[in-house]
Amino acid sequence: MITVIVLLIAGILVGFLLRNYRRIIVLSAKLTDAAIFLLLFFLGVSVGMNQQVVSNFRNIGLQAVLITLLATLGSVLVTYLFYRLFFRDR
Protein backbone atom coordinates (compact mmCIF):
# COMPACT_ATOMS: atom_id res chain seq x y z
CA MET A 1 0.00 0.00 0.00
CA ILE A 2 3.01 2.24 -0.53
CA THR A 3 1.28 3.47 -3.70
CA VAL A 4 -1.57 4.90 -1.63
CA ILE A 5 0.72 6.93 0.59
CA VAL A 6 2.97 8.09 -2.26
CA LEU A 7 -0.08 9.28 -4.22
CA LEU A 8 -1.42 11.12 -1.18
CA ILE A 9 1.83 12.92 -0.52
CA ALA A 10 2.23 13.75 -4.22
CA GLY A 11 -1.31 15.17 -4.15
CA ILE A 12 -0.59 17.24 -1.06
CA LEU A 13 2.52 18.73 -2.71
CA VAL A 14 0.66 19.48 -5.95
CA GLY A 15 -2.25 20.97 -4.01
CA PHE A 16 0.11 23.14 -2.00
CA LEU A 17 1.86 24.40 -5.14
CA LEU A 18 -1.45 25.07 -6.92
CA ARG A 19 -3.24 26.50 -3.88
CA ASN A 20 -3.68 29.90 -5.50
CA TYR A 21 -5.28 28.50 -8.66
CA ARG A 22 -8.77 28.31 -7.21
CA ARG A 23 -10.33 27.02 -10.46
CA ILE A 24 -8.15 23.93 -10.42
CA ILE A 25 -8.77 23.36 -6.73
CA VAL A 26 -12.55 23.66 -7.16
CA LEU A 27 -12.41 21.29 -10.12
CA SER A 28 -10.41 18.77 -8.13
CA ALA A 29 -12.95 18.96 -5.29
CA LYS A 30 -15.74 18.18 -7.78
CA LEU A 31 -13.73 15.32 -9.25
CA THR A 32 -13.17 14.01 -5.72
CA ASP A 33 -16.93 13.81 -5.17
CA ALA A 34 -17.44 12.14 -8.55
CA ALA A 35 -14.71 9.57 -7.82
CA ILE A 36 -16.23 8.80 -4.42
CA PHE A 37 -19.71 8.31 -5.90
CA LEU A 38 -18.32 6.06 -8.64
CA LEU A 39 -16.31 3.99 -6.19
CA LEU A 40 -19.25 3.51 -3.85
CA PHE A 41 -21.39 2.47 -6.79
CA PHE A 42 -18.81 -0.16 -7.66
CA LEU A 43 -18.47 -1.17 -4.02
CA GLY A 44 -22.21 -1.82 -4.22
CA VAL A 45 -21.79 -3.80 -7.44
CA SER A 46 -19.06 -6.05 -6.07
CA VAL A 47 -20.95 -6.53 -2.82
CA GLY A 48 -24.10 -7.45 -4.76
CA MET A 49 -22.18 -9.98 -6.83
CA ASN A 50 -20.47 -11.48 -3.79
CA GLN A 51 -22.76 -14.29 -2.62
CA GLN A 52 -20.85 -14.69 0.63
CA VAL A 53 -21.39 -11.08 1.63
CA VAL A 54 -25.05 -11.03 0.54
CA SER A 55 -25.98 -14.14 2.51
CA ASN A 56 -24.09 -12.81 5.54
CA PHE A 57 -25.52 -9.33 5.44
CA ARG A 58 -27.34 -9.50 8.77
CA ASN A 59 -24.23 -10.75 10.48
CA ILE A 60 -22.10 -8.06 8.85
CA GLY A 61 -24.61 -5.38 9.84
CA LEU A 62 -24.57 -6.54 13.45
CA GLN A 63 -20.76 -6.53 13.48
CA ALA A 64 -20.76 -2.99 12.12
CA VAL A 65 -23.18 -1.79 14.80
CA LEU A 66 -21.25 -3.40 17.66
CA ILE A 67 -17.82 -2.25 16.45
CA THR A 68 -19.13 1.29 16.15
CA LEU A 69 -20.75 1.33 19.58
CA LEU A 70 -17.50 0.18 21.18
CA ALA A 71 -15.34 2.49 19.06
CA THR A 72 -17.47 5.50 19.95
CA LEU A 73 -17.74 4.56 23.62
CA GLY A 74 -13.97 3.98 23.79
CA SER A 75 -13.31 7.38 22.19
CA VAL A 76 -15.63 9.22 24.53
CA LEU A 77 -14.17 7.51 27.60
CA VAL A 78 -10.51 8.09 26.73
CA THR A 79 -11.29 11.69 25.77
CA TYR A 80 -13.07 12.07 29.12
CA LEU A 81 -9.99 10.72 30.89
CA PHE A 82 -7.78 13.21 29.01
CA TYR A 83 -10.31 15.94 29.81
CA ARG A 84 -10.07 15.19 33.53
CA LEU A 85 -6.27 15.02 33.38
CA PHE A 86 -5.39 17.92 31.10
CA PHE A 87 -8.36 20.21 30.44
CA ARG A 88 -10.18 20.63 33.72
CA ASP A 89 -8.41 23.86 34.68
CA ARG A 90 -10.22 25.78 31.96
Add this chain to the structure above:
Amino acid sequence: MRNTLIILIFFVAGLFFGLFAFLPDGLDGEEMTLYVLYLLLFLVGIGVGANRDTLKLLRSVNFRIFLIPLSVILGTFLGTFVYSLLDPSITLRECWAVGSGFGYYSLSSVLIKEIAGESLGVIALLSNIIREILTLLLAPLLSRIFGYLAPISAGGATAMDTTLPIITRSIGTEYAAVSVFSGLVLTLLVPFLVPLIL
Protein backbone atom coordinates in the same frame (compact mmCIF):
# COMPACT_ATOMS: atom_id res chain seq x y z
CA MET B 1 -26.58 14.41 5.83
CA ARG B 2 -27.45 15.21 2.22
CA ASN B 3 -24.16 13.75 1.10
CA THR B 4 -24.71 10.63 3.16
CA LEU B 5 -28.00 10.09 1.34
CA ILE B 6 -26.42 10.57 -2.08
CA ILE B 7 -23.65 8.14 -1.18
CA LEU B 8 -26.11 5.55 0.09
CA ILE B 9 -28.13 5.91 -3.11
CA PHE B 10 -25.02 5.22 -5.22
CA PHE B 11 -24.10 2.25 -3.05
CA VAL B 12 -27.61 0.78 -3.12
CA ALA B 13 -27.90 1.34 -6.89
CA GLY B 14 -24.63 -0.56 -7.34
CA LEU B 15 -25.89 -3.24 -4.99
CA PHE B 16 -28.97 -3.82 -7.17
CA PHE B 17 -26.88 -3.92 -10.32
CA GLY B 18 -24.61 -6.49 -8.71
CA LEU B 19 -27.43 -8.55 -7.22
CA PHE B 20 -29.46 -8.82 -10.39
CA ALA B 21 -26.44 -8.99 -12.66
CA PHE B 22 -27.50 -6.24 -15.04
CA LEU B 23 -23.86 -5.83 -15.88
CA PRO B 24 -22.23 -7.87 -18.66
CA ASP B 25 -19.49 -10.29 -17.63
CA GLY B 26 -16.13 -8.71 -16.92
CA LEU B 27 -17.67 -5.33 -16.21
CA ASP B 28 -17.58 -5.61 -12.46
CA GLY B 29 -15.22 -2.65 -12.37
CA GLU B 30 -12.48 -4.49 -10.46
CA GLU B 31 -9.64 -3.11 -12.53
CA MET B 32 -11.13 0.30 -13.02
CA THR B 33 -11.92 0.88 -9.35
CA LEU B 34 -8.28 0.52 -8.45
CA TYR B 35 -7.30 3.32 -10.80
CA VAL B 36 -10.22 5.50 -9.73
CA LEU B 37 -9.15 4.92 -6.13
CA TYR B 38 -5.61 6.01 -6.95
CA LEU B 39 -7.00 9.11 -8.64
CA LEU B 40 -9.19 9.75 -5.61
CA LEU B 41 -6.25 9.61 -3.22
CA PHE B 42 -4.30 12.03 -5.37
CA LEU B 43 -7.32 14.38 -5.42
CA VAL B 44 -7.79 14.08 -1.66
CA GLY B 45 -4.13 15.05 -1.33
CA ILE B 46 -4.67 18.11 -3.53
CA GLY B 47 -7.59 19.16 -1.34
CA VAL B 48 -5.43 18.85 1.76
CA GLY B 49 -2.44 20.66 0.26
CA ALA B 50 -4.53 23.50 -1.11
CA ASN B 51 -6.50 24.01 2.10
CA ARG B 52 -5.31 27.25 3.65
CA ASP B 53 -6.95 26.36 6.95
CA THR B 54 -4.71 23.34 7.40
CA LEU B 55 -1.53 25.31 7.88
CA LYS B 56 -3.26 28.12 9.72
CA LEU B 57 -4.80 25.67 12.19
CA LEU B 58 -1.58 23.79 12.72
CA ARG B 59 0.31 27.01 13.38
CA SER B 60 -2.20 28.65 15.67
CA VAL B 61 -2.66 25.93 18.25
CA ASN B 62 -0.77 24.82 21.30
CA PHE B 63 0.37 21.31 21.92
CA ARG B 64 -2.50 20.40 24.22
CA ILE B 65 -5.11 20.49 21.48
CA PHE B 66 -3.43 17.51 19.79
CA LEU B 67 -4.44 15.48 22.84
CA ILE B 68 -8.05 15.53 21.63
CA PRO B 69 -7.60 13.65 18.31
CA LEU B 70 -4.98 11.49 20.04
CA SER B 71 -7.54 10.45 22.65
CA VAL B 72 -10.04 9.68 19.89
CA ILE B 73 -7.51 7.39 18.20
CA LEU B 74 -6.55 5.65 21.44
CA GLY B 75 -10.19 5.26 22.49
CA THR B 76 -11.27 3.94 19.11
CA PHE B 77 -8.43 1.40 19.14
CA LEU B 78 -9.31 0.39 22.70
CA GLY B 79 -13.02 -0.04 21.95
CA THR B 80 -12.45 -1.97 18.73
CA PHE B 81 -9.81 -4.09 20.51
CA VAL B 82 -12.49 -5.11 23.02
CA TYR B 83 -14.76 -6.06 20.11
CA SER B 84 -12.05 -8.21 18.52
CA LEU B 85 -11.85 -10.17 21.79
CA LEU B 86 -15.60 -10.83 21.74
CA ASP B 87 -15.88 -11.84 18.08
CA PRO B 88 -13.41 -14.49 16.89
CA SER B 89 -14.55 -14.09 13.26
CA ILE B 90 -12.76 -10.73 12.91
CA THR B 91 -9.10 -9.94 13.57
CA LEU B 92 -7.73 -7.06 15.60
CA ARG B 93 -6.19 -5.50 12.50
CA GLU B 94 -9.56 -5.61 10.73
CA CYS B 95 -11.29 -4.03 13.72
CA TRP B 96 -8.70 -1.27 13.93
CA ALA B 97 -8.93 -0.60 10.19
CA VAL B 98 -12.72 -0.23 10.43
CA GLY B 99 -12.37 2.03 13.47
CA SER B 100 -9.71 4.13 11.73
CA GLY B 101 -12.37 5.57 9.45
CA PHE B 102 -13.40 7.76 12.44
CA GLY B 103 -16.68 8.36 10.61
CA TYR B 104 -15.06 9.17 7.24
CA TYR B 105 -16.98 6.36 5.59
CA SER B 106 -16.54 7.16 1.90
CA LEU B 107 -12.77 7.06 1.74
CA SER B 108 -12.21 4.42 4.43
CA SER B 109 -14.70 1.95 2.96
CA VAL B 110 -13.33 2.05 -0.58
CA LEU B 111 -9.75 1.84 0.71
CA ILE B 112 -10.55 -1.12 2.95
CA LYS B 113 -12.52 -2.88 0.22
CA GLU B 114 -9.53 -2.61 -2.09
CA ILE B 115 -7.09 -3.98 0.48
CA ALA B 116 -9.19 -6.44 2.45
CA GLY B 117 -12.21 -7.29 0.30
CA GLU B 118 -15.94 -6.56 0.03
CA SER B 119 -16.94 -7.96 3.37
CA LEU B 120 -14.75 -5.66 5.46
CA GLY B 121 -15.46 -2.78 3.06
CA VAL B 122 -19.18 -3.03 3.80
CA ILE B 123 -18.54 -3.27 7.53
CA ALA B 124 -16.44 -0.10 7.26
CA LEU B 125 -19.10 1.71 5.26
CA LEU B 126 -21.92 0.83 7.66
CA SER B 127 -19.84 1.31 10.79
CA ASN B 128 -18.60 4.76 9.86
CA ILE B 129 -22.04 5.94 8.74
CA ILE B 130 -23.40 4.70 12.06
CA ARG B 131 -20.70 6.66 13.91
CA GLU B 132 -21.90 9.83 12.22
CA ILE B 133 -25.54 9.07 12.98
CA LEU B 134 -24.76 8.17 16.61
CA THR B 135 -23.00 11.50 17.04
CA LEU B 136 -25.89 13.40 15.51
CA LEU B 137 -28.28 11.68 17.91
CA LEU B 138 -26.20 11.62 21.08
CA ALA B 139 -24.15 14.85 21.01
CA PRO B 140 -26.36 16.72 23.51
CA LEU B 141 -26.53 13.78 25.91
CA LEU B 142 -22.79 13.06 25.69
CA SER B 143 -21.85 16.66 26.43
CA ARG B 144 -24.03 16.65 29.55
CA ILE B 145 -22.47 13.45 30.92
CA PHE B 146 -18.85 13.67 29.79
CA GLY B 147 -18.20 17.36 29.23
CA TYR B 148 -17.68 19.53 26.17
CA LEU B 149 -15.07 17.34 24.49
CA ALA B 150 -17.31 14.26 24.31
CA PRO B 151 -19.35 15.13 21.19
CA ILE B 152 -16.14 16.17 19.41
CA SER B 153 -14.66 12.81 20.33
CA ALA B 154 -17.69 10.82 19.18
CA GLY B 155 -17.80 12.75 15.91
CA GLY B 156 -14.21 11.76 15.03
CA ALA B 157 -13.36 12.94 11.52
CA THR B 158 -16.89 14.27 10.97
CA ALA B 159 -16.45 16.84 13.76
CA MET B 160 -15.08 19.23 11.14
CA ASP B 161 -18.11 19.17 8.83
CA THR B 162 -21.20 16.99 8.99
CA THR B 163 -21.57 16.79 12.76
CA LEU B 164 -20.13 20.26 13.48
CA PRO B 165 -23.56 22.00 13.63
CA ILE B 166 -24.97 19.60 16.23
CA ILE B 167 -21.70 19.68 18.18
CA THR B 168 -21.64 23.47 18.42
CA ARG B 169 -25.32 23.49 19.29
CA SER B 170 -24.69 21.19 22.24
CA ILE B 171 -21.40 22.63 23.55
CA GLY B 172 -21.38 26.19 22.24
CA THR B 173 -19.88 27.90 19.20
CA GLU B 174 -16.76 28.86 21.17
CA TYR B 175 -15.58 25.27 20.72
CA ALA B 176 -16.15 25.17 16.95
CA ALA B 177 -12.43 25.72 16.23
CA VAL B 178 -11.45 22.86 18.56
CA SER B 179 -14.00 20.61 16.87
CA VAL B 180 -12.78 21.50 13.38
CA PHE B 181 -9.19 20.95 14.47
CA SER B 182 -9.81 17.48 15.88
CA GLY B 183 -11.93 16.47 12.87
CA LEU B 184 -9.31 17.78 10.47
CA VAL B 185 -6.41 15.91 12.09
CA LEU B 186 -8.41 12.67 12.06
CA THR B 187 -9.58 13.20 8.48
CA LEU B 188 -5.98 13.68 7.37
CA LEU B 189 -4.91 10.53 9.19
CA VAL B 190 -7.56 8.21 7.69
CA PRO B 191 -5.84 7.54 4.33
CA PHE B 192 -2.52 6.95 6.12
CA LEU B 193 -3.74 4.84 9.02
CA VAL B 194 -5.99 2.44 7.11
CA PRO B 195 -3.33 1.03 4.74
CA LEU B 196 -0.72 1.03 7.50
CA ILE B 197 -2.92 -1.09 9.75
CA LEU B 198 -4.07 -3.62 7.14
